[in-house]
Amino acid sequence: MVLDRHFHQPPVLHPRRRQDITEKNVDVLFQSPDFQDTIAQRLAGAVRVPTITYDGMRPVGEDPRWEIFFEFSAYLKKAFPRVYQALTTETINEHGLLYTWQGSEKTLKPLLFMAHSDVVPAGDSTSKEWTYPPFSGHYDGEFIWGRGSEDDKSNLIAMLTAIDCLLQCNFRPDRTLIVAVGFDEEGGADQSYGARCLAETLRGRYGENGLEMIFDEGIAGIEHRFGTDFALPATAEKGYVDVTVTVRLPGGHSSTPPDHTAIGFLAQVIALLEDHAFKSQLIRQNPTLTFLRQAALLSQSMPGDLREAILSAQSSKKLLEYMDADRERRAMIRTSTAVDVIQGGDKVNSLPESAAVLINHRIAIQDSVQDVKSHYVELLAPWADKWDFRLDAFGERRPAKKNSLKCNGINDSGDLILAAQYELESSPVSNWEDPRFRWLAGTIKGVFGDTVVVAPEMLSGNTDTRYYWDLSPQIYRMSPWRASHDPRGTRMHTVDERMPVKGLVEMVKFYHEFIRVVDEVRL
Template structure:
């Protein structure tokens, strides 16, 4: 049997398996691990000293309320606080959920595969639901179903802002339909929550953006800064038809580094360690799918060799799992900064854990101990290392025939401090001894590793699954220093929106929420937008809206996906706040 082609592998090609927002940002495990008392490495290092030194650790900006746009904000705040607006927001999202814009791994090109046609129905719904948006903004459709809105501002010297979301949803497995409390495409509202596929991934974000713009247009607001909205339609399966094509148009229209900042889906407000914190993701891991293929002579299974293709491949799979990438918790990494922020602002984290986090800033031994502690949980381990998962195995066609070929697809999520080249080099070196042991010729990523002229009893080959497989870790978004103005704008808007909801609800107290930079473990449509801005954020303000991390991921990519109606409204209010603040802030 000849080596398997990429075409033959297409049916096994990856789904862009995206983790729930909370899992993306690796937060649940921090709660578990750092709640325990750990032995301090420097016993005399007092918490008071840490707090004094911590003034430069995880600094927070003040709540940022619109000033020049204060009157507009007052009108929008009053409008979004009404029960009538809440019911309208529910109807907006419920109507979007009722249109099953599913995307599948095996989708063919637009114009060829009729399963794309449902997006035309979705577009008609959006035009009907948001008449002011479609009457006042310029709309271009890219590759038929990609939506690109432009809300032209009066001052073209200001960089525009790009707000993004995706129209597609993960398909509902028909065998699970009876497991839903309410039908998955019903948009059912039970008096508290809206139910259905897309309510938290990501039609809530798309509807939130359009609802915010529609509301501002109703008030009569006209922007000074240009705002652009880009909505892809195949984010769940790699984004090549949607965001990739939108990115080409955006780059041709606006140019490189042309946007003040970009905001896409991500984690939101989570309660842990006695506080509610916001977790915008400012880093995103890379991605690589590697095909490991072994070929050897076939024949009748009554006369087997010592090792069949499947047996040799099994040894290689074991080698992968027994030799993971080395974990790296560095002081410059986003995961360390995440833990620093939690240690600084949490009133309930154990003093010993706080000391360990503080000591790690200057003690290599403490840093190693903190990394070892965090790595005990599989979830946080993914934050501080490149991961390896053998996800697909194929080989053999008949029980009495020796397999001529067998292959596995190995998925890597690449640490921000690493690279695609480093992962390829790791894999190449890892399997080299097995190629020698089994007497296989060895080709790795188009490079012949075998000794010239060597006789072999088979072949081992490593290669990328497809051209779209390799993705470098995303550039890190600045969060401090002279280039951090967009992060400060986002942070101040998050804090102000959080305070506005609590004040509107009659709550008393200091409505502050620390903003904690975090890392995205999965990949979003922003992978195609790197050239457009150095400031890319992955954040969903309405996601969980201050409940525990376990609640934030319920229903994501599974049964009973739903969102609290008050969270939906808070997400809309956040987009209003962000637009008004970005419109008047000349620093970005």
């Protein structure tokens, strides 16, 4: 099959104005070892400030663990004096940072970059497994090591460095550029002290749909798939809901146990849920389908039967089998079920009166929060009837049948309680055929090469963009560097997180060029 690849891919975009900036920065400065060392040390210094967020932190001003973020803000001001002098800088809710580079044309909607300054804990139990201490910010000439070096301080340092390099060349934008830096992206699904407040500020300032486009972190790097380099900006992200299942039964002494304790019954429930997964579907609105089609048309080494399955029958059994065969691929087309936290029992000689499990779901684009709840009721209502449990399903109560637990040696019915926390529907889907996606894709190809195939993807997790959905219809999530620069692959959220300095330079170059390209183009 011979295809015109440019028919399916947008053309390369390079900035046309100010070629002196290209010659000075892109062609010379970004290639120099001194520049690499400079930005590596900037990131290393950022890593050394342990801006950790934990689940369930109290509001800013009430929890002393937020105090370290003052030190981080002071570090940025010291590291980027030119940025702080030229841009309007604001603090939102003490630790959220908002940088505004005011453009000369007020009729142009702003471009928004997003990042976050917080990191996940390094974990005391794994501290000895790190090659270098997790907050050492060690730089060995090739990698910057430490928690947050990749997620997400690298993006923040790269953005501010790109702006700093443009300021050195006296670049003045036509289009306003905004950088919004949250501080609790890692802090748990129900926490919203940073990005929510930043989004509210921007909404009040620019209104709904007041931003041209939004770019945030996402899939790490340019990935090699099917013998081809792909850049995969996520144009949508899955929904989210946590479900707690609680079993309650009368207690007693362990010397005379029933056939099933509360923990035993809970084990049955967990097995039932895990054995009845949500249905995999690849619907037209899912950007993963667009990626697969682009891969089938343009990749170098996709197996022929898979290529045929994608191009001839997009909903074919063969294609779904391929997607389901790998958990990373499966996550793109199915609502996931992850049994993450379990609690039950107080003492070995005392029957547990309560046992509970917390189950996380990332909701596929074809499903909803209500679909998840209905799935639980359909599976567990018959089970509750069988074992004579009263069922409280998300606030709706059903009585027990009063016929089974006597056989279990218990004189009273038990309770099965289902509760949902933090309900988030899947995001709107940004249109990959929109001109603004072509601006992004053209810039990516200009930075990483015309052989890179740019295709939209689904993000299985959630970023801070969940608070920004109504600010722009075009939201993209991607960390712009080649994953191949680290042969060990991405290490975010685990031991020995590190960032290749070559990747960091690529990020600076991307932000530098994307600012210039978007400043020149018009809808």
